[in-house]
Amino acid sequence: MTRDYSRRDALGLLGTGATLGLAGCFGDSDSAVRISGGVGPLPMVEVWADLYEDDHDVSFDISGGGTGVGVSDVLNEQVDIAMMGRQPDESEIEQGLFAVPMLIDTVVGTVNENNPVLDEIQEHGLSREQLEAIFTREITNWGELYDTDVDEEITVYGRSDASAAYMQWGDFLGGEDHAHTENEMEEWADGNHDGDQRVAQAIGDDESAISLNNINYVYDLESGELEGDIRPVPIDLDGDGTLSEEEDFYDTREEFLAAVEDGIYPAPPAREMFLSSDGAFEDEAHEFVEWVLTEGQQYVSDNGYVPLEEDRLDEAQTNLAEGP
Amino acid sequence: MAESTDTHRLGRRLRIERVSELWLRVAGYFAIALFVLIVFTLVHRSLPLLSEYSVVQMLTSTDWNPEQNSFGFLPAIVGTVYVAVLSMLMGTPIAILTAIYIAEYAEGRTKTLVSSFIDVLAAIPSVIFGLVALVVVVPLVGDYLAPLFGSSATGLGILTVSLVMAIVVTPFMISLSVESLEALPDELRETSLGVGATKWETIRSVLLRAAGPGIFSAVLLGFGRVFGATIVPAMLIGGQTQMPDSLFATGQTLPSLIVSDFGELMSIPITQSALIFVGLMLVVVVWLFNFGAMLLQRRLRRRWQY
Numbered sequence: 001m002t003r004d005y006s007r008r009d010a011l012g013l014l015g016t017g018a019t020l021g022l023a024g025c026f027g028d029s030d031s032a033v034r035i036s037g038g039v040g041p042l043p044m045v046e047v048w049a050d051l052y053e054d055d056h057d058v059s060f061d062i063s064g065g066g067t068g069v070g071v072s073d074v075l076n077e078q079v080d081i082a083m084m085g086r087q088p089d090e091s092e093i094e095q096g097l098f099a100v101p102m103l104i105d106t107v108v109g110t111v112n113e114n115n116p117v118l119d120e121i122q123e124h125g126l127s128r129e130q131l132e133a134i135f136t137r138e139i140t141n142w143g144e145l146y147d148t149d150v151d152e153e154i155t156v157y158g159r160s161d162a163s164a165a166y167m168q169w170g171d172f173l174g175g176e177d178h179a180h181t182e183n184e185m186e187e188w189a190d191g192n193h194d195g196d197q198r199v200a201q202a203i204g205d206d207e208s209a210i211s212l213n214n215i216n217y218v219y220d221l222e223s224g225e226l227e228g229d230i231r232p233v234p235i236d237l238d239g240d241g242t243l244s245e246e247e248d249f250y251d252t253r254e255e256f257l258a259a260v261e262d263g264i265y266p267a268p269p270a271r272e273m274f275l276s277s278d279g280a281f282e283d284e285a286h287e288f289v290e291w292v293l294t295e296g297q298q299y300v301s302d303n304g305y306v307p308l309e310e311d312r313l314d315e316a317q318t319n320l321a322e323g324p
Numbered sequence: 325m326a327e328s329t330d331t332h333r334l335g336r337r338l339r340i341e342r343v344s345e346l347w348l349r350v351a352g353y354f355a356i357a358l359f360v361l362i363v364f365t366l367v368h369r370s371l372p373l374l375s376e377y378s379v380v381q382m383l384t385s386t387d388w389n390p391e392q393n394s395f396g397f398l399p400a401i402v403g404t405v406y407v408a409v410l411s412m413l414m415g416t417p418i419a420i421l422t423a424i425y426i427a428e429y430a431e432g433r434t435k436t437l438v439s440s441f442i443d444v445l446a447a448i449p450s451v452i453f454g455l456v457a458l459v460v461v462v463p464l465v466g467d468y469l470a471p472l473f474g475s476s477a478t479g480l481g482i483l484t485v486s487l488v489m490a491i492v493v494t495p496f497m498i499s500l501s502v503e504s505l506e507a508l509p510d511e512l513r514e515t516s517l518g519v520g521a522t523k524w525e526t527i528r529s530v531l532l533r534a535a536g537p538g539i540f541s542a543v544l545l546g547f548g549r550v551f552g553a554t555i556v557p558a559m560l561i562g563g564q565t566q567m568p569d570s571l572f573a574t575g576q577t578l579p580s581l582i583v584s585d586f587g588e589l590m591s592i593p594i595t596q597s598a599l600i601f602v603g604l605m606l607v608v609v610v611w612l613f614n615f616g617a618m619l620l621q622r623r624l625r626r627r628w629q630y
Contacts, residue, residue: 066586183388191574198559
C-alpha cells in the first residue's frame with residue numbers, strides 16, 4: 001500500500017473546506033430566517049419555529065441575548081426578526097423599527113413556600129398599595145401586613161440585569177400614572193440577581209424574601225401545578241382585604257392564564273411581547289410572522305403564555321399586512 | 325549550468341527568507357492594529373455621549389438612571405475600586421506566603437502536589453467560582469458574617485465579591501511569584517546562608533528583594549484581573565448602582581454595569597454610547613496600570629540589582 005496523498009494535500013483540502021464553509025456562512029444566509037432578542041419570549045419562538053419548520057421549507061437560526069441586542073441586530077441587518085420583551089422605544093421606531101405583538105407574558109409576585117405569613121397571604125392576598133409599600137420599603141416586616149404575632153424582616157430581591165419583566169413590575173407597583181423605573185427598584189431591593197432563574201432560586205432559599213417571577217418559574221412546567229418551593233402572591237384587586245372568589249385563581253397555571261386572558265389579572269404586570277424587523281417584514285420572515293398571528297396562537301397557552309385577544313390579533317394582522 | 329542552479333537556489337532561499345520576514349512583521353503589527361481598532365471603536369462610539377454630557381459631571385455624579393438619561397458613573401467606579409483594593413488586601417499576603425512556601429520550603433512530592441493543585445485552581449473558569457460562591461459564600465456572609473457586624477445584608481455585595489475574587493486571582497499570583505523566586509540563582513541563597521543568615525532572614529532580606537520586581541508585577545497583573553473581572557461581580561454584587569455605604573452593601577462594578585445593562589439597552593443610542601464609554605474607561609485604566617507597572621518594574625529592577 002502506498003500513500004498517494006501527502007500530509008500537505010490533506011491540509012490543503014482541509015483549508016479549502018474551511019474557507020468554503022466560512023464562505024457559506026457569509027454567502028447563503030438567506031436560506032434561514034435569523035431571529036435574536038429577548039430571553040422572555042425565546043422558548044415560545046423556538047416552539048413556533050420547530051412547528052413551522054415541519055410544514056414549510058424554511059430553517060431557523062435563533063439566539064437570545066436580550067431585547068436590546070435583538071433590536072440592535074435587526075437594525076444592523078444581522079438578523080431578520082427581533083424578539084422583544086417590551087414595547088419598542090421611541091428612539092428605536094425613529095431608526096425604522098417595526099413591531100407587531102405576538103403574545104402576552106406574565107410575571108407574578110413570589111414568596112417562599114415557608115413564608116411566615118403564607119396562610120394569610122393566600123387567604124387575603126396583597127393589594128397593589130401593599131405590594132408597592134413592600135417593594136419601596138415603607139413596610140419592612142411581614143408582621144405589619146396582617147394581624148399576627150409574626151416578627152420577621154422582609155427581604156426584597158430584584159433583577160440586576162436589564163429585564164422587561166422587572167420594568168413592568170415597576171409600572172404596576174407605581175399605580176395609574178406613576179411608574180417606578182427599573183433603577184429605582186434596583187436601589188430599593190436588598191439584592192438583585194442576574195436572571196429569572198436565580199431570583200427563583202433565591203426566593204426558594206429564603207423564607208422571608210419576596211420578589212417577582214415569570215409564571216413558568218412558579219408553576220411546574222409539565223403539570224401546571226404549584227410544586228416547587230416558591231408560591232405566587234395573589235393580588236387583592238379591589239383592596240378590600242380579602243381574596244374573593246373572582247380574585248382567587250392562583251392554584252394552577254391554567255386557571256391563572258385564563259384570568260390573564262380575561263383581563264382579570266392586571267396588565268402590567270401582564271405585558272405584550274413583540275416581533276420586530278427593520279422596516280416591513282420580508283419574504284419568509286413575513287410569512288412566519290403571519291403564521292404566528294394565525295395558526296401559531298393555538299400553541300401559546302400550552303407553553304405558559306397567553307394568546308392575544310381577537311381584536312388585538314386582528315389589529316396586529318392588519319398592521320403586518322400594511323407595514324410601517 | 326551548475327552555477328545557474330546555485331544562483332537559482334540562493335534566490336529561492338532569499339525569497340523565502342523575505343516572505344517569512346514579512347509574515348512575522350504582519351503578525352506583529354496585527355496586534356498593534358487590533359488594539360488601535362478596539363480603542364478607536366470605543367472612542368468613536370462614546371462620542372455621542374461625550375458630546376452631550378460633561379465628562380467631569382458624569383464621573384462625579386452618583387445618579388445612574390439610563391431610562392431618564394442620567395449617567396453617573398461614580399457608584400460603579402467606587403464599587404470597582406473597593407472590590408479591587410479589598411481583594412488585593414486579602415489575596416496578596418496569602419499569595420506571597422504560599423509562593424515562598426512552594427519555592428523555598430516544600431520539597432519532593434509535596435511540592436509537586438501543591439503546585440499542581442494551584443495550577444489546576446488557576447485554570448478553573450471564574451463562572452464556576454461564582455456558582456459555588458452563590459451556594460456557599462453568599463449564605464456564609466449573609467447568615468453569619470453580616471449579623472456579627474450588626475448588618476442585615478443578604479450576602480450579596482462588595483465583601484462577597486472581594487472574598488471570591490481574592491480566591492480567583494491568588495493561584496495566578498502564586499504561580500507567577502513562584503516562577504520569579506525559582507529563577508533566582510542558587511548562589512544567592514548559598515552566599516547568604518554562608519555568611520550566617522538563617523533561612524527566613526535569607527528569604528526576607530535577599531530572595532524577596534531579588535525577586536521583588538517579578539512578585540510586584542504578579543501583584544499588579546492580579547490587580548488588573550480583579551479590576552476587569554466580570555462574571556463574578558455580575559453574579560454576586562447585587563447589581564445596585566448606588567454608592568456602597570458599608571462593606572456588606574450591594575453595589576456595582578464597571579464591568580458588571582456593562583454586563584447587566586447590555587441586554588436591554590443596546591438599541592437605544594445614547595445608552596449604548598454610555599455603556600461603551602464605560603468600556604473605554606476600563607481599557608484606559610487597565611492600560612495605564614500595565615504601563616505604570618512596566619515603568620515601576622524597570623525602576624525596581626535597577627535598584628535591586630544583584
